[in-house]
Amino acid sequence: MSVTEFAAAQWTRAIGAGVDPHEYQRVTDGLTSVTDWGPAFLRTGHSYLRRAKDADSSRSTGEYLLMAARWFHLATLAPYEEAPRAAAEADHALSRALTVLEPGARRVSGEGFTGWLRGPSDAPGTVLVVPGLDSAKEEFLDLVSALLDRGLAVFALDGPGQGVLAATTTFAPDYERVVGRAIDVLGVARVGLVGLSLGGYFAARAAALEPRVAAVATVSGPFRLDWDELPAPVRDIIARRAGGADAAQEFVRQVDLTALAPRIAAPLLVVDGDQDVIPGVTNGRSLARLAPHGTYLSVPHGDHLLGNARSDWLPRLSDHIAHTLMGTQA
Template sequence: MITSCPSALRASARARTSNADSVPRRERFSAMCNCALVMCVVSDVPTKERTIGGRRTAEQNLWGVQPAGPMLFGRGCTPAREPATICLQCVDTQKGAAMSDDQSRPLDDEEVLRYWIPRLVADGGDPNDALAVRNRAATWDAWPDAWAELGDGYIAMGQDRLALGHQASAAAAYVRAAICYHFAQVVAFHLPELKTELQGRKVAAFREAAPLMSPPAERLDIPFGDANLPGYLRLPAGRDGPVPCILLVPGLDSTKEDFATIMEMAVQRGLAAFAFDGPGQGEVHPRILLGQNYEACIVAAHEAMAARPEIDAERIGTLGRSLGGIYVVKAAAVEPRIKATVVFGGAWDLGDWPAMPPLIRDGFVYATGADDEDDALARLSDVTLDGCISAVTSPVLVVHGRNDAIFKAHQAERIAAALPGNATLWMDEDGVHCCHNHAFEYRTGMVDWLDRTL
């Protein structure tokens, strides 16, 4: 079955467009954009309508501020440069879609708003932290230190709260520290030693948080060939017998720690969740690089969880984020015991490589340990669903944003079309990569779907 998105979202989308003419001009910008994070002052210039991504939108001016200004956007702010006509939802994703690898260039408000803030919030961060970084860092070179400084502040806060006996607050502070360290290192491909250091601080922060969570996150190392893969298992409280489990598979530049919000959603619904780092990811890099047959680590994780007495071995599903979305389908093709699969911002193959943002291509070079982009592609020649998707017989949910700048929407549509009897497609018409800008709807929706299906 192929659907455009959950019914509630479809209704919301229709309301945002069909009711535009009845909305006062000064309020129409936010109504059309559904831009929850950007508080903007709209000038009284005449409004004109345009179409982006198949939907009407109101194009009006909003005030921006200088890079070193006191806030990114805000009601009552003083214009410090020419008014812009761009916001998170009203940007043409084909122009400057970006995430450039030029680290010396100034930070770009469009880029921060369109991608980084939604992703930060979706993973459990505070949008105010992104605004603080934007106001401290004038260039991408300054981005790592600005984020690391915030992470250090959360570490100190966690230590203070723990000393006072407030474990829940301490856990939340440590998780936020991990998120900040992740954002600090994610663009630092040109500073490999700093990137490694910040990744280590991220790991350490989450380790502090794990036992303080309720229910706690258990640190595990699962066998994988001659090595082990690190992960965290959360089991729901008050369980009565074995429970279903979701295997959470990271993407190119995400790691096990980035699944904190989805793990919390899972245990609230009585599901176990196991997030782990595979080849080329998090703690495993550079010990094991991203390369051929990544899906083998998903099968290894399935075996490890199936052996746990707390988990029902017949009710284990997967959720793969971004690049992980390709691999969970490949895993379902070779491991029929996987009961359900969620492709979260994934793809059929790497055919969109030439149009991918430079930062993403840099990420592939880094994760594979390649010499250059051509070498990275050669090392990932098996990253395709060609020849294997027909073996998938279990239910598959495909979640994608029409404005995805990394994996284009046609990739998700191709997956769903290849599985007409067992695939469901949720396509958000104004969603960005992994629908980060509509995170609550889709993350809860994915976990609810797994809850029903498992």
């Protein structure tokens, strides 16, 4: 794949993550190959660190640091040897930003997970945001903001093989255990779950097997994966994150919600984009149909992660989680 094709494929994902589209265009226009991607995005992230250092207010400092975190995370999307460093820099920039902007935010870590708990200590509900194949807690800051704006507490995490933990851990097929340990550490009785891309599978699986999940939503999540249909770049990412080719194929064989979907007791919203063209990922309609309280939202013009259609699903998803956890009606 040429760098032009790669940049086009990541376009709506990057914009959905919150970077300026014009800056994205300027940065990617200057690339001559995919190997230039990581270094260029790292340089852009460092430019925001410099602006943060020179900012005239703590608010501006924090906002620049959040933007740096986004660019550092996006630097990890193309394979290169500095990807672990970029993930670590994204994690550090987010940590610095929240320390400045939200003194009440709390770093929470446990076996197989780490992230930031944000929102009021007396919030009427707590939501876990679960990333996917090569995403991380720094990618979904707009989703976190939407949930915070509805009065909820939000714990956006990196799990095994994800984000800052990708360099030292591998994917955990039994992600419900990760969710369960996080709930234990957070000390709450019930949670909402939002999972994005592969995180949608993780969230649905956890909702089926962890009784403290009271509300759940998935975005572009696979109902089932087929190794032979997955494109080579996706198989390569899974192999890196799962710990090798054999482990990757075994992991993919376990990604199947046929038997688990009927066990999801919590109200479930499944969001899909009709323009999602990743082969090997079956449509989420089956998940919504098999879940006892499933609702299916299909956005005709939405792509994978629906970064090109945020207004078509983000408010509805946020309301679904908030109303379910708070016991109110939409």
